[in-house]
Amino acid sequence: MAAKPIFLRSNTIPAILMSLKDALHWRYAPKRMTGATVAPQHIEAILRAAQYAPSSMGLQPFSLILVQDTAVKALIKPIAYNQPQIAEASHLLLFCAYTQLTQQHIDTYLQQIISVRGVSAESLAAFRGSMMRFAQTSSSEQIAHWAANQAYIALGFALAEAALLGVDVTPMEGFDKAALDKFFQLPSQQLCSVALLAIGHRDEANDFLAKEKKVRKPLAQLVKRI
Ligand SMILES: Cc1cc2nc3c(=O)[nH]c(=O)nc-3n(C[C@H](O)[C@H](O)[C@H](O)COP(=O)(O)O)c2cc1C
Numbered sequence: 001m002a003a004k005p006i007f008l009r010s011n012t013i014p015a016i017l018m019s020l021k022d023a024l025h026w027r028y029a030p031k032r033m034t035g036a037t038v039a040p041q042h043i044e045a046i047l048r049a050a051q052y053a054p055s056s057m058g059l060q061p062f063s064l065i066l067v068q069d070t071a072v073k074a075l076i077k078p079i080a081y082n083q084p085q086i087a088e089a090s091h092l093l094l095f096c097a098y099t100q101l102t103q104q105h106i107d108t109y110l111q112q113i114i115s116v117r118g119v120s121a122e123s124l125a126a127f128r129g130s131m132m133r134f135a136q137t138s139s140s141e142q143i144a145h146w147a148a149n150q151a152y153i154a155l156g157f158a159l160a161e162a163a164l165l166g167v168d169v170t171p172m173e174g175f176d177k178a179a180l181d182k183f184f185q186l187p188s189q190q191l192c193s194v195a196l197l198a199i200g201h202r203d204e205a206n207d208f209l210a211k212e213k214k215v216r217k218p219l220a221q222l223v224k225r226i
Contacts, residue, residue: 030202043066067091090199099147169197
């Protein structure tokens with residue numbers, strides 16, 4: 001007999017781990033959270049999922065800012081149009097995209113490949129050439145757009161890991177990007193904000209969405225099979 005899925009809260013020890021399918025049905029994007037703290041090991045697992053997401057050429061052209069400080073969350077809340085999850089989340093994870101791809105980024109990455117895989121710089125010369133060509137022939141808008149796409153993949157991986165752990169997360173684009181960029185001084189770091197992930201626990205009593213069914217296009221509408 002197939003094991004019945006158990007939807008576990010993150011503060012319990014999982015007896016049966018959820019399948020990805022079960023986890024994706026369990027998860028939703030809470031509008032209200034309880035304010036309870038998410039276990040540090042779950043936060044680390046969510047960060048690792050973002051770390052291990054695939055990215056174009058493996059360059060990982062994004063960085064993450066993790067906020068747990070209550071006062072900082074309170075300052076971000078008005079920038080995110082006073083959405084309650086911002087202050088009610090245990091942690092906020094901001095996904096930031098590179099606005100430039102520099103020779104230094106490329107050479108730092110190649111150095112890491114050399115050190116991790118024990119290969120020579122010469123063996124990577126063609127790869128370096130293609131990355132440099134991409135960097136030199138792309139406008140800053142194209143780089144920022146490309147980098148944001150990579151950040152979104154990492155966001156998706158973080159979201160899926162949270163669901164598997166029974167941790168609630170709300171992906172959020174509803175904030176004033178220019179104001180958040182300024183708040184974290186991102187332009188001076190050649191970064192821009194992409195999306196926030198509010199990480200916490202759903203407030204079932206106060207969230208009108210907590211008991212609602214999922215609304216998704218049927219596969220027949222979503223997928224054209226050829
Ligand atoms: C990129 C992105 C941005 C989103 N921004 C917000 C947001 O600012 N506030 C919010 O409450 N939900 C936000 N959502 C959540 C969506 O509204 C939600 O995922 C969608 O309605 C599907 O519902 P479900 O995730 O609960 O299944 C966002 C989702 C994504 C993927």
